[in-house]
Amino acid sequence: xxxxxxxxxxxxxxxxxxxxxxxxxxxxxxxxxxxxxxxxxxxxxxxxxxxxxxxxxxxxxxxxxxxxxxxxxxxxxxxxxxxxxxxxxxxxxxxxxxxxxxxxxxxxxxxxxxxxxxxxxxxxxxxxxxxxxxxxxxxxxxxxxxxxxxxxxxxxxxxxxxxxxxxxxxxxxxxxxxxxxxxxxxxxxxxxxxxxxxxxxxxxxxxxxxxxxxxxxxxxxxxxxxxxxxxxxxxxxxxxxxxxxxxxxxxxxxxxxxxxxxxxxxxxxxxxxxxxxxxxxxxxxxxxxxxxxxxxxxxxxxxxxxxxxxxxxxxxxxxxxxxxxxxxxxxxxxxxxxxxxxxxxxxxxxxxxxxxxxxxxxxxxxxxxxxxxxxxxxxxxxxxxxxxxxxxxxxxxxxxxxxxxxxxxxxxxxxxxxxxxxxxxxxxxxxxxxxxxxxxxxxxxxxxxxxxxxxxxxxxxxxxxxxxxxxxxxxxxxxxxxxxxxxxxxxxxxxxxxxxxxxxxxxxxxxxxxxxxxxxxxxxxxxxxxxxxxxxxxxxxxxxxxxxxxxxxxxxxxxxxxxxxxxxxxxxxxxxxxxxxxxxxxxxxxxxxxxxxxxxxxxxxxxxxxxxxxxxxxxxxxxxxxxxxxxxxxxxxxxxxxxxxxxxxxxxxxxxxxxxxxxxxxxxxxxxxxxxxxxxxxxxxxxxxxxxxxxxxxxxxxxxxxxxxxxxxxxxxxxxxxxxxxxxxxxxxxxxxxxxxxxxxxxxxxxxxxxxxxxxxxxxxxxxxxxxxxxxxxxxxxxxxxxxxxxxxxx
Numbered sequence: 156x157x158x159x160x161x162x163x164x165x166x167x168x169x170x171x172x173x174x175x176x177x178x179x180x181x182x183x184x185x186x187x188x189x190x191x192x193x194x195x196x197x198x199x200x201x202x203x204x205x206x207x208x209x210x211x212x213x214x215x216x217x218x219x220x221x222x223x224x225x226x227x228x229x230x231x232x233x234x235x236x237x238x239x240x241x242x243x244x245x246x247x248x249x250x251x252x253x254x255x256x257x258x259x260x261x262x263x264x265x266x267x268x269x270x271x272x273x274x275x276x277x278x279x280x281x282x283x284x285x286x287x288x289x290x291x292x293x294x295x296x297x298x299x300x301x302x303x304x305x306x307x308x309x310x311x312x313x314x315x316x317x318x319x320x321x322x323x324x325x326x327x328x329x330x331x332x333x334x335x336x337x338x339x340x341x342x343x344x345x346x347x348x349x350x351x352x353x354x355x356x357x358x359x360x361x362x363x364x365x366x367x368x369x370x371x372x373x374x375x376x377x378x379x380x381x382x383x384x385x386x387x388x389x390x391x392x393x394x395x396x397x398x399x400x401x402x403x404x405x406x407x408x409x410x411x412x413x414x415x416x417x418x419x420x421x422x423x424x425x426x427x428x429x430x431x432x433x434x435x436x437x438x439x440x441x442x443x444x445x446x447x448x449x450x451x452x453x454x455x456x457x458x459x460x461x462x463x464x465x466x467x468x469x470x471x472x473x474x475x476x477x478x479x480x481x482x483x484x485x486x487x488x489x490x491x492x493x494x495x496x497x498x499x500x501x502x503x504x505x506x507x508x509x510x511x512x513x514x515x516x517x518x519x520x521x522x523x524x525x526x527x528x529x530x531x532x533x534x535x536x537x538x539x540x541x542x543x544x545x546x547x548x549x550x551x552x553x554x555x556x557x558x559x560x561x562x563x564x565x566x567x568x569x570x571x572x573x574x575x576x577x578x579x580x581x582x583x584x585x586x587x588x589x590x591x592x593x594x595x596x597x598x599x600x601x602x603x604x605x606x607x608x609x610x611x612x613x614x615x616x617x618x619x620x621x622x623x624x625x626x627x628x629x630x631x632x633x634x635x636x637x638x639x640x641x642x643x644x645x646x647x648x649x650x651x652x653x654x655x656x657x658x659x660x661x662x663x664x665x666x667x668x669x670x671x672x673x674x675x676x677x678x679x680x681x682x683x684x685x686x687x688x689x690x691x692x693x694x695x696x697x698x699x700x701x702x703x704x705x706x707x708x709x710x711x712x713x714x715x716x717x718x719x720x721x722x723x724x725x726x727x728x729x730x731x732x733x734x735x736x737x738x739x740x741x742x743x744x745x746x747x748x749x750x751x752x753x754x755x756x757x758x759x760x761x762x763x764x765x766x767x768x769x770x771x772x773x774x775x776x777x778x779x780x781x782x783x784x785x786x787x788x789x790x791x792x793x794x795x796x797x798x799x800x801x802x803x804x805x806x807x808x809x810x811x812x813x814x815x816x817x818x819x820x821x822x823x824x825x826x827x828x829x830x831x832x833x834x835x836x837x838x839x840x841x842x843x844x845x846x847x848x849x850x851x852x853x854x855x856x857x858x859x860x861x862x863x864x865x866x867x868x869x870x871x872x873x874x875x876x877x878x879x880x881x882x883x884x885x886x887x888x889x890x891x892x893x894x895x896x897x898x899x900x901x902x903x904x905x906x907x908x909x910x911x912x913x914x915x916x917x918x919x920x921x922x923x924x925x926x927x928x929x930x931x932x933x934x935x936x937x938x939x940x941x942x943x944x945x946x947x948x949x950x
Contacts, residue, residue, distance in 0.1 A: 168431045171841075172474025172525060174834055175427030177481030179420040180518045182827075184486050185493075186417055187517075188501060188508040189409045194402055195328055195502055197268020198362075202401040203369065205235070205359040205376065210393035210670065216355040219348040221383060221391070225359070228379050231372035235361040236260035242608040242773060243338055244803040246313045248300060253608060253805035254314075256338035257331075263339070264291070266362055267331075273297075274308035274323035282341035289341065290314065291323040296337040314340070316801075330502045352390035353732065360401065373398045408500065412824060415900055419579065419831045422572050424521070426838045428529040429565045429572075433842060435467065435533035436562050437849050460535065467530025468523065475522025482518065483510055492826055494819030563882055566839075566846050570886025570923065571893060573839040576832035577919040578894035579901055583825035585915055586905040590818055593906070596750040596758060598687030599810035603784035603791060604646065606805035608773045621770050623799055628679065630794040631778055636787060640778040641682035644771040646813070654759065659718055660728040660740060673714055674759050675731055677774075679766040683709075683747050685779045686810075693725050693745030700765035707765055708741035713749045714760035731762060777810070784809050821904045836926055839886075843930035847879045851938040858938050868939035875938050879931030880924075887920050 193199055206214045207221065217225075217237065226235045238259040245252045261282040270276065271291065281289055290312070292301075301307050311318050319340065348354075363372045376396040384391040490508050493501075501507055607627060624642055632640040654672035658664075665671065680696045683689075691712055700707055708729065715724045724743050732738040741764065749758035766774070780787050788807055795802050806813075851858070858871060898910040908915075 167841075168434050168470045169474045169477060171427040171430045171434075171838060172471055172522075173477035173481055174838070175420075175424030176475050176478030176518060176521055176525065177485055178423045178831060178834065179417070179521060180478060180482035180514060181485035181489050182413070182417045182420045183517050184482065184510060184514050185489060185508050186413045187511070187513055190406055190413060191513065192502065192507070194405060195269075195330055199402050200400070201362050202267075203361055203363070203372070204399045204401055204404065205361050206397040206399065207355055207380075208395040208397045211672075214397055214399075217357040217359045218352045218355045218390075219344050219357065220350055220352045221355075222357055222359055223344075223349060224383060225376070225379060225396075228382075229361075229372075229375060231363055231367045231375045232361040233364040234262055234266040235359060236263040236266045237342060237357040237359050238263060239342065239357050240336065242606070242803075242805065243314045243340075244316070244608060244801070245300070245338075246316075246801050246803075251801050251803040252300065253606065253803040254296065254338050255335045256314075256340065257336050258342035259339050260342050263360075266360065269325065269329055271323035272326040273305065274321070276323055277341050282343055284343055284345060286341070286343070288317060288319045289322045290319040291325060291339045292321055293325050293329065293337040294327040297324045314338075328502075335499050352387055369398055369400070405500075409497075411900075411903060412820065415824065416827055418900075419576055419828050422576055423831050423835050423838070424525065426569050426572050426835050426842075428525050429569045430838050430842050430845075431470070431525075432529040432533055433562050433565045433845060435463075435530060436565075437845075438533075463533065464527070464530050467533075468526035471522045471526025471530070474525075475518055478522070479510075479515065479518045482514075486510070489827070492823055494816065494823050496816065496819060497823070562846055562849075566842050566882050567886040567889060569839040569842045570883055570927065571890035573832070573835040574887055574890030574919060574923050575894045575897055576828065576835045577923060578890075578898055578916055580825060580829040580832040581915040581919045582898055582901055582908060582910065582912060583821060583828060583904060585912065586908045587818060587821055587825055589908060590821075590906045593751060595814075596688060596748050599814050601779055601781050601784055602686065602810040603778045603780055603787055603808075604810055604813060605776050605791065605795075605807040606773070607642075607776055607795070608803060608805065620772060621767065623802075624679075624766075624774055626798040627795055627802065628776065630798040631776060631791055634778075634780075634787060634790050634794055636780045638779045638781065639681050639685045640776065641685040642679040642766055642774045642776055643682055644677040644766075644774055646686075646775050646777065646810075655731045657714075657760075657762070658730045658732075660730070671718070672760070673710075673731065674761040676761060676763045677766050677769045677771050678763050682763075682777075685777050686750075687779075688750060689748040691746040691748060692723075693743070695745060696763075696765045696767070698767070701767040704768065706739040706741050706768055707744045709745035709747055709763040710743055711749050711758065711761040711763075712746060713758050714762065715746050717760060729762070824904055836923065839923075840926050840930045843879055843883060843927050844933060846882070847875060847931050848934040848937075850878065851875060851934045871939040872932070872935040875935035876928065876931045879935075880928060883924060883927035883931070886927075887923055890923075891916055891920065 194202075196202060205217065205225065207217050209215050219237075222235075222237045226232075229235065236259060238257045240255065240257050243254045243256040245254045259277075261277040261279050264270070264276040272294065274291075276291060277289065280286055292307070297303060297307060307321050307324060310321050312321060313319075361372075363369065373396070376398065380391070380394060380396045384394060486509060493508075607624070628640055628642060631637060654674045657671045657673045659671075678696070680698065680700075683695060693709070696707070696709065710724065710729075718724070718729075719727065724746060727743050728740045729743065730738050730740050741762070747763070750761070751758045778784070778787070778791065792804060792807065795804055861871065861874075894916060895911045902910050
């Protein structure tokens with residue numbers, strides 16, 4: 156009887172190595188692009204973010220007045236610049252376009268060490284009131300909107316209804332944080348903003364002077380914050396400053412996810428090595444007579460080890476070459492799976508993820524390492540032949556107990572590692588299902604959404620903007636199939652939305668650090684009906700909630716239960732912005748259900764204000780339409796154009812698509828981990844099948860004797876399956892122990908699920924046991940068909 160699976164062990168070894176190295180190298184290419192390349196700025200390790208620290212110890216933006224005082228009083232920083240993201244309506248082309256832009260201090264680009272590819276950056280006087288309106292555009296916008304026209308410098312363009320002169324085009328590889336900003340304009344502060352210490356909307360970046368450590372700079376900033384708190388106790392009392400390395404913040408965002416995936420790919424590589432080591436152990440057994448003859452003729456053990464290791468390294472290099480080709484193709488698959496949120500954070504975009512000298516060098520080093528890893532143990536075992544036994548019975552039968560034990564342990568390790576990956580994939584799948592089935596508090600189905608940034612800003616434009624929004628809303632609401640439509644300044648709370656301090660009328664001021672917070676939302680009538688948020692008590696907003704009427708609010712159920720437990724909150728008054736705020740008192744006229752977002756977070760207490768009383772320059776429009784809101788995209792766009800010819804639209808889509816983006820990262824991790832787990836299970840199954848097939852081949856004569864003495868086919872099957880399943884169960888037991896500890900690395904990606912979730916571990920254990928049983932049964936069934944006469948003549 157022949158043992159077929161080892162007939163071409165070299166090809167199987169190269170395939171196994173290629174799978175492991177290909178998976179590892181593909182993930183490393185992403186790690187290389189995100190974690191190992193420096194950020195595209197001058198001395199990026201020196202750059203820091205400066206934030207205000209709330210009395211509760213949380214990070215917050217910086218107010219204009221505080222920023223100006225920081226810059227004037229700081230001696231530790233050589234440069235300090237502020238920026239604020241904004242949407243610009245770019246008109247004058249075929250149709251209006253919404254551009255993500257930023258207001259920046261004039262020294263923003265010089266602080267980063269970035270020079271324009273065409274034209275220039277900003278001059279110091281261009282962020283002062285009364286100067287010419289100028290703008291710098293990104294390379295992508297220059298190509299897409301202006302056809303790479305080299306004469307763009309000096310041309311005037313229309314942004315938010317105003318004329319700006321293009322003074323520069325940034326280099327192709329310039330990238331800043333979110334990666335979506337395509338246009339920069341000088342941050343010009345008027346007299347009102349220069350005295351504003353409450354609107355904490357700026358982000359601030361700074362570069363310390365040479366020789367100044369971050370600790371020294373932080374100490375100085377705390378001194379400045381204390382000075383401002385003493386001078387302005389109403390707005391700055393209890394507030395401090397936080398400094399954060401831009402480079403470290405960037406790396407910390409990606410590091411857990413990428414290291415997790417790199418570790419998973421490494422586990423696949425280890426399983427591949429175990430498989431190849433098993434192949435080489437079997438091959439060394441088959442070559443036992445050859446090696447024994449070499450030893451008998453005087454070959455030293457070190458010479459035999461070198462020969463076998465050289466063969467292993469050649470296999471590893473061949474597998475590494477195939478793995479590099481596999482990774483070159485696999486990188487495209489990984490990039491296609493990367494969520495848009497992560498893609499936007501990759502310096503240079505997804506095009507930066509690919510093969511370079513470092514990636515190829517990594518593949519070569521991993522190939523050499525794996526060659527030594529899987530070749531060393533078989534080489535050491537084979538270099539100690541039992542000369543008498545090997546020369547007497549031949550290499551095919553001259554296998555010792557130690558070599559059999561080594562192969563058994565390798566199979567146990569394969570199964571254990573495969574179970575670890577299966578457990579991780581299973582946990583992520585269960586967590587994602589729980590997130591998608593979580594009680595959201597609203598119904599995202601059949602809801603269309605779009606962003607409507609208005610030109611103009613400030614309270615003076617509030618009445619005009621309200622009328623424009625009303626015209627757009629009426630047009631969209633009149634479309635066939637639209638059941639209701641509404642406006643909101645922000646659809647749902649974001650993960651970085653800290654909320655505003657909340658003051659309850661008649662309550663004593665909260666102790667420092669204990670001020671309650673609430674999310675602030677501005678919505679129009681019908682918002683709750685359109686989004687499917689239930690009205691629990693009171694009324695919705697209506698057309699009478701307008702300027703001059705008593706200021707009103709609707710609150711979420713969690714806020715009502717927290718501050719008025721067991722009492723009726725209707726008619727009570729509250730204020731956003733703290734006890735010393737100038738904000739108006741709001742009378743509670745309704746209570747609505749809680750809304751959960753992000754999906755993995757608990758509902759946040761929320762105060763809804765009437766859009767008619769609180770004008771905003773940016774609103775979202777939502778419309779509930781049946782049966783398919785996507786079918787109304789063109790009609791909705793046309794309705795907006797009819798109401799406002801120059802109105803830009805951003806983010807036209809459905810609520811379900813938008814919510815899908817919030818689980819894109821765990822879905823990405825789950826998909827890749829699932830792919831790695833599938834490869835690991837396949838390799839482990841091949842390992843079990845190979846071991847049992849080899850065992851059957853080695854025991855052909857014994858099986859023939861058993862059959863000749865009356866053993867039935869079922870007896871032979873049970874004999875072989877029992878031997879294999881003991882190894883499988885040992886691997887599963889070991890894997891459960893490792894998985895219970897390793898799965899805690901997944902805790903940040905899990906929603907309401909214990910990392911050592913028993914149902915998940917039990918189910919994947921049964922799955923792996925079933926795969927192992929099948930891998931044992933196939934060679935066992937072949938063993939049961941052994942012809943005793945053929946078996947007794949075997950060897």
